[in-house]
Amino acid sequence: MFESFVHTVYYLSFGMILLLVIGGALLAVTARSLIYCFFGLVGSLLGVAGLYYNLGSPLLAVMQVMIYIGAVCVAIAFGLSLTRKKGEEGVKPLDIKAAIPVVLVITMLSATLKSLAGREIVASAHKIDESPIGWMLLGDYLLPFELISILLTVAVIGAITIALINRRI
Amino acid sequence: MEFLATLPNNLLVYVVVAHALFAIGLYGMLFRRSLIGFLISLELLLQGVGINIMAFGTYLVPDPMQARITTLFIIGIAAAEAAVFLGIAVAVFRNYQTIAVDKLIKLKG
Numbered sequence: 001m002f003e004s005f006v007h008t009v010y011y012l013s014f015g016m017i018l019l020l021v022i023g024g025a026l027l028a029v030t031a032r033s034l035i036y037c038f039f040g041l042v043g044s045l046l047g048v049a050g051l052y053y054n055l056g057s058p059l060l061a062v063m064q065v066m067i068y069i070g071a072v073c074v075a076i077a078f079g080l081s082l083t084r085k086k087g088e089e090g091v092k093p094l095d096i097k098a099a100i101p102v103v104l105v106i107t108m109l110s111a112t113l114k115s116l117a118g119r120e121i122v123a124s125a126h127k128i129d130e131s132p133i134g135w136m137l138l139g140d141y142l143l144p145f146e147l148i149s150i151l152l153t154v155a156v157i158g159a160i161t162i163a164l165i166n167r168r169i
Numbered sequence: 170m171e172f173l174a175t176l177p178n179n180l181l182v183y184v185v186v187a188h189a190l191f192a193i194g195l196y197g198m199l200f201r202r203s204l205i206g207f208l209i210s211l212e213l214l215l216q217g218v219g220i221n222i223m224a225f226g227t228y229l230v231p232d233p234m235q236a237r238i239t240t241l242f243i244i245g246i247a248a249a250e251a252a253v254f255l256g257i258a259v260a261v262f263r264n265y266q267t268i269a270v271d272k273l274i275k276l277k278g
Contacts, residue, residue, distance in 0.1 A: 007174070010177070011173060011174065011176070011177065014176065014177040018182070018186060021186060021190065022186065022189060022190075022193075025189075025190055025193040025194070025213050026193060028193075028197065028209050028210070028213060029193055029194070029196055029197030029200070029201070029206075029209075029210055029213070034203065034205055034206060034209075037206060037209050038209065041209045041212060041213070044190075044213060044216065045212075045216065048190075048216050048219070048220060051183065051186070051220055051223075052220075052223060052240075054177055055183065055223050055224065055227050056227060056233070057223065057227075057237055059237065060223070060237055060240055060241065060244075063241060063244060064244065067244050067245070067248055068212075068244070068247075068248075071248060072212065072247070072248055072251045075251060075252060075255050076205065076208065076209065076251070076255065078255075079205055079208075079255040079258055079259060080205050082259055082262065083203075083204070083205060083258055083259060083262040083268050085262075085266075085267060085268070088202055088203045088267065088268065088269040089202065089203060089206075090202055091197075091200045091201060091202065091206075092200045092201075092202060094200075097199050097200070098196065098199070098200070100195065100199065101191075101192045101193075101195035101196045101199070102192065104192075104195065105188050105189075105191055105192035105195070108188060108191075109184070109185070109188045112184060112188075113181075113184075116180070116181075116184075119229055121180065121228050121229070122228070122229060122230070122231055124178060124228075128227070128233050130234075130237070132234055133234055133237055133238065136234055136238060137238065137241075141238055144242060148242055148245045148246070151245075151246065151249050152245060152248065152249050155249035155250070155252050155253050156249075156252050158253060158256065159252040159253050159255065159256030159257075160256065161256075162253070162256040162257055162259075162260050163255075163256040163259040163260055165260075
């Protein structure tokens with residue numbers, strides 16, 4: 001009895017995560033005001049963190065919340081308040097361009113499903129030990145790890161330089 | 170009900186959600202009026218890519234750690250890209266007093 005209750009709560013929470021991801025994304029691209037877009041983005045990113053957790057990776061869920069919601073979204077909020085102007089929000093009216101994402105993604109999805117048909121599922125998301133990831137980052141993947149830190153430093157210094165220099169580009 | 174119970178551990182659910190996020194992000198990139206909306210849509214698109222890599226790496230690859238490291242790198246690169254994009258947006262707003270995508274046509278021939 002108790003076990004089935006726990007399972008029901010788990011499935012319901014998974015459905016709510018899916019709803020949060022898709023609903024937040026739809027709000028982020030269709031809302032008129034950019035503030036609502038921003039909150040839709042935050043909801044969608046939170047839902048993606050939940051999906052990572054369901055895929056057996058609490059580390060990536062925490063990283064997603066810290067980096068995206070803690071850093072990128074705060075930066076977007078500042079950019080939003082620095083560049084706000086009336087009449088430039090909202091979306092353009094629908095035209096034939098809307099077919100591009102639909103056709104592209106249906107093609108990609110059908111190709112993916114077709115290639116998945118013969119593959120065998122080798123692992124389950126619920127039995128993964130994540131502890132080797134630190135050793136891998138400081139072992140085999142040391143060079144990309146250091147390159148990422150150099151890239152982040154250069155990008156942040158470059159962004160400050162671009163935003164501060166007051167002359168015509 | 171039996172089918173519903175397998176959904177949280179099913180590769181197809183993650184693949185379909187990732188593709189849906191990709192489509193929504195692409196739609197936003199085509200139809201948003203301002204540069205900030207463009208950036209928000211770009212973030213959604215990158216989320217779709219990340220979910221896809223995580224799902225395939227978790228279910229189809231013998232060593233699931235590689236997908237996690239790849240996704241961590243994607244998150245880091247997306248953070249760097251967002252910082253540069255916001256710097257450019259602020260500089261453009263300072264010089265042109267607008268960030269509407271349709272009005273930034275100085276380079277148009």
